Amino acid sequence: MSILRFAKLLVCCLMSSTLTIQAIADELGEPWELRLDRDGVQIYTSEVEGSPYDAVLSRGVVEGIRLSSLAAVIRDAKACHRWADRCAESWVHGTISERESLVYTLNDLPFPIRDRDVLAHVKWQQDSNTLAVSMESEATADLLPVKRGITRLENARTTWDFIPLGNGKIEVRNWAHIDPGSNLPAWITNMLLIDTPFSTLSALIQEAGKERYANAEVSFISEP
Secondary structure (H helix, E strand, C coil), rough: HHHHHHHEEEECCCCCCCCCHHHHHHHHHHCCCCEEEEEEEEEEEEECCCCCCCCEEEEEEEEEHHHHHHHHHHHHHHHHHHCCCCCCEEEEEEEEEECCCEEEEECCCCCCCCCCCEEEEEEECCCCCCCCCEEEEEEECCCCCCCCCCCEECCEEEEEEEEEEEECEEEEEEEEEEEECCCCCCHHHCCCCCCHHHHHHHHHHHHHCCCCHCCCCCCCCCCC
């Protein structure tokens, strides 16, 4: 995809989206602080009660990309290295149903930080009224042996939401709260929450706009 094509697909939504950041704060029950607003993508962080680690929320609006195309990128586990920042490899460990699976992911982190992996329980659904598509991913424990030299994430939750706004626009929203299982102080980890979600969301949108996903079909997703 050309830079011009990508720029046309990614539309800044702070003023036009009906889902303002206040609405998100009300929905999630957390006060969000805007940390980055660049190229149509906004990154917010919020303290989480009972955890030293902040949650992170990234959002943007795309135009001219289908719901199924966005979902297909995430469901194509082996392709995660093309868009998910730090993803070294991923695959479907087990399929429970078409909307539910166990997905293994290994993240390659810079030395001297140990690599992290996770076996996540992933669930998909679509709202029959709004046609919003959502995915929830939560780390499991004790379902897969821990690999030597790799830290297993056991407290990690991520959600993706693709929300039709009308006129061919879709809000893409990613929320995550992860305990990295690290000896690094939480305040340092919290400082690193900006670049990774920004790169990931931007790359997801760009990947979904490529020809390989243009006509993707997901059986349980209806297009607006």
